[in-house]
Amino acid sequence: MIRSTLTIAGKDLRLAFAGGQGPVQAILLGLLLVFLFSLSAAPGDLFSSQQGMAIFWLCSSFAVVLIFSLLFRFEEENDTATALILSPAPIQSLWLGKTLAGAILLGLCQIFFFLAAVVFLSLDVQGSPALLLLMIVSVDVGLCVLGGLMGAMGHGQGAKDTLLTIILFPLQVPLLLGGIRIGTEVLYGALAVDVAQWFGLILAFDAVFSGAALFLFSHVFRGE
Amino acid sequence: MSEAEPLLRLSQVGHFFGSRLIFKGVSCTLDQGQIMLVAGPNGAGKSTLLKVMAGLLEPTAGVVTRQVAHKNMAFMGHQTFVYAAMTALANLEFWNALYGRGLKEKAIIDLLDRVGLKGFALELAGTFSRGMAQRLSLARVLLIEPELIFLDEPATGLDRASQAILHGELTMARQRGAGIVWISHDLERDLGQADMLLYLNRGQMSYYGPGADFDLEEQA
Numbered sequence: 001m002i003r004s005t006l007t008i009a010g011k012d013l014r015l016a017f018a019g020g021q022g023p024v025q026a027i028l029l030g031l032l033l034v035f036l037f038s039l040s041a042a043p044g045d046l047f048s049s050q051q052g053m054a055i056f057w058l059c060s061s062f063a064v065v066l067i068f069s070l071l072f073r074f075e076e077e078n079d080t081a082t083a084l085i086l087s088p089a090p091i092q093s094l095w096l097g098k099t100l101a102g103a104i105l106l107g108l109c110q111i112f113f114f115l116a117a118v119v120f121l122s123l124d125v126q127g128s129p130a131l132l133l134l135m136i137v138s139v140d141v142g143l144c145v146l147g148g149l150m151g152a153m154g155h156g157q158g159a160k161d162t163l164l165t166i167i168l169f170p171l172q173v174p175l176l177l178g179g180i181r182i183g184t185e186v187l188y189g190a191l192a193v194d195v196a197q198w199f200g201l202i203l204a205f206d207a208v209f210s211g212a213a214l215f216l217f218s219h220v221f222r223g224e
Numbered sequence: 225m226s227e228a229e230p231l232l233r234l235s236q237v238g239h240f241f242g243s244r245l246i247f248k249g250v251s252c253t254l255d256q257g258q259i260m261l262v263a264g265p266n267g268a269g270k271s272t273l274l275k276v277m278a279g280l281l282e283p284t285a286g287v288v289t290r291q292v293a294h295k296n297m298a299f300m301g302h303q304t305f306v307y308a309a310m311t312a313l314a315n316l317e318f319w320n321a322l323y324g325r326g327l328k329e330k331a332i333i334d335l336l337d338r339v340g341l342k343g344f345a346l347e348l349a350g351t352f353s354r355g356m357a358q359r360l361s362l363a364r365v366l367l368i369e370p371e372l373i374f375l376d377e378p379a380t381g382l383d384r385a386s387q388a389i390l391h392g393e394l395t396m397a398r399q400r401g402a403g404i405v406w407i408s409h410d411l412e413r414d415l416g417q418a419d420m421l422l423y424l425n426r427g428q429m430s431y432y433g434p435g436a437d438f439d440l441e442e443q444a
Contacts, residue, residue, distance in 0.1 A: 007321040011307070018309040078357075079303035082280060083364075087322050088295035 001096075004089035008097025009104070015074050016105060023105045026066040030059035030113045038120035052123040053183035057139075057176045059113045060106065064143045064172075065165055067105045068151035071098045085222065095217040099148040106140055126189030135186065138199065139179040142206045146171055149213040152221040178202040229291050230255050231372050231403040232277060237286030239272055246272045248285065250429045252422055254372075254403040259394075259417055261435060262407045264424035270407045271301075271376055273424065277405055278374045292372040295323055298365040301376035304357040305364065308350030312341055312360050315349055319364050327367065339363045339389055354381040362390060373397060375406040391417070411438075 016023065037055045041047060047055075075081035084094055117123045125132060150168045178198040185195050230253035238248030246269040254260050262270050275281040276288060278299050290297070307315055316332045319325075327335075336342045339359040344352070349360060358381065365373065373394075379387050394417075398404060408414040415421065418435035431438060 003324070004322060007318065011310075011318050014314070015307060015309050074307065074309075077308055078306045079301075080305050080307060082299065082301070082303070083305035083319075084322075085280060086278065086294065086297060086299050087319075088293070088324070089322050 001090050001093050004093035005096040005100060008084075008089070008094055009100040012071050012074060012098060012101035013104060016070065016101070023063070023067065023109050025070075026063035026105070026109045027112045029062055029066065030109060031116050033059050033062070034113065034116040034120050047121040047123070048184075049123065049187035050180060050184040052117050052121045053180045053187065055121065056110075056113055056117050056123075056183070057179045060110055060140075060143065061169065061172055061176060063106055063109045063113075064102070064147045065168060067102050067109075068098070068144075068147035069154070071102055072151040072154065081221070091218040091221065092214050094221065095148050095152065095213055098151065099144045099213075102147050103140055103144040106144060110136065110140075123187060125187055127186035132183065132186045135179060135182045135199070135202075138202045138206065139175050142175040142202060142209060143172060145206060145209045145213050149209070149217060149220065152217055174201060174205055178205075231291050232405070233287075233289040234277065235287045235289075237273075237276060237283045237288060239269070239276055239281065240284045241272075245427045247424055247427050247429070250286070250422070250424075252420070252429075252432055254405060254420075256371075256401045256403055257398050258419045259398060259404045259406060260420040260422060261411070261414055261418035262405060262422045262424065263409075263411050264430075268424040269427065270424055273422075274301075274374050274376050274405060274407055290372065292370075296368070296371040297374070298368045298370035298372075299374045299376075300361055300365050300378045301374075302380060304354075304361040306349045306352075306357050306360055308348065310349060311346050312336060312349055312352075312363075313345040315360060316363060316367055319367055323368055325367060325369075332367070335363045335366055336360075338366065338393070340385070355383050355386045358382055359386055359389060362393060366393060369400075370397070371402050373402055373404045375404065377407050377409055380409075 034055060075084065085091065146168060153167070178201050181198050182195050232254040234250055234252050237250045239246045250273060252260065262273060264270050272281065276283045278297065279288070279290065280299075307318070310318070313329070313332060313336070316335060320327050320332060333342060333345055336345050339362050341356065341359055341363065344356065349357060352360065358378065362378075378390060382390065394404060406414065406418070415435050415438065421431060421433065421435040421438050422429060423431035423438070
């Protein structure tokens with residue numbers, strides 16, 4: 001299963017970068033959002049950490065939709081999905097591979113989003129960068145688990161992007177709230193007690209949706 | 225697997241899409257080294273039957289028994305299953321890794337040579353013509369060395385040279401003992417190669433028997 005997962009993730013990353021399309025669209029959209037939000041403040045005014053984190057996660061949320069839409073489009077062009085289903089690789093490794101590839105692409109996008117936020121929104125990390133990274137990874141896991149499952153749900157459907165957006169965004173809310181809340185505290189450098197609770201919520205979300213996706217993906221992707 | 229056990233057995237298999245009957249009462253077997261042709265008019269349910277046989281669709285009724293593991297089955301259809309943004313070589317390397325075949329690059333190049341694509345190994349599959357993409361699809365099938373092959377009009381859009389390669393490779397697969405289920409729209413051309421024929425018409429199996437006994441003119 002691990003070998004199949006890595007093979008599928010490697011193939012998806014190769015395809016994502018080969019076409020030059022890959023994460024470029026998501027990065028450009030995110031950068032545009034950060035830049036536009038930076039214009040909403042008067043010259044000399046600073047953005048709060050909470051505003052900065054909210055904009056960062058907004059960019060990430062849009063990036064997830066674009067990335068997973070792209071990853072599942074790879075299997076539609078010449079119906080390679082059928083060949084993947086027929087292959088001896090466990091169907092769950094397809095979900096895991098796409099989730100892994102999506103997470104790597106999302107992480108790449110977030111480097112740009114964060115640097116842009118530092119430059120245009122004057123974000124300043126006063127707390128622990130390690131904790132900030134841990135929070136981003138925890139939220140990213142949930143976002144990509146959902147992205148992989150929802151991408152499969154929209155697979156082969158004309159209104160895929162609409163479907164992905166309508167279902168994905170509401171489900172992301174707990175993750176995004178946790179990301180904004182913890183991120184704000186870490187950026188301030190003063191951790192409140194409820195950070196642990198938000199981490200608990202995010203990790204529980206990751207676990208529940210990972211389990212659900214492992215169980216549901218086969219049915220969803222096959223369209224049963 | 226015992227000698228007498230067929231590779232594929234269908235018992236009273238039927239399929240509905242919603243309330244619409246596609247076919248019902250299909251029973252047949254496929255032995256090692258046999259070619260079974262599936263034919264019938266447009267909309268008779270041939271492609272659906274093939275998907276049921278291959279395990280891509282669960283039948284609504286009846287039982288499908290396959291004596292072959294997933295990794296030893298191959299499907300080749302209208303679609304080429306090719307990643308257009310990857311080279312021909314990279315496409316085969318991906319399937320090689322996914323099937324755990326462990327072939328070295330030279331062996332994969334040899335496969336491309338067998339289908340006449342050696343000179344295009346490092347070209348993007350997206351630049352290939354329909355015939356070349358279908359030949360790459362055939363190379364993927366050969367890479368798997370399957371015991372059971374499902375073909376959905378594989379010769380569609382192929383020129384004579386490509387058809388000759390396809391038929392040559394299928395003959396070799398059959399001699400190796402592979403069972404082949406083959407949907408054909410050109411019975412006159414393909415019937416001679418078939419051991420068995422399954423003819424679908426109006427949701428029923430109107431003929432199942434040796435290809436040589438089938439009266440083409442009567443059916444027409």
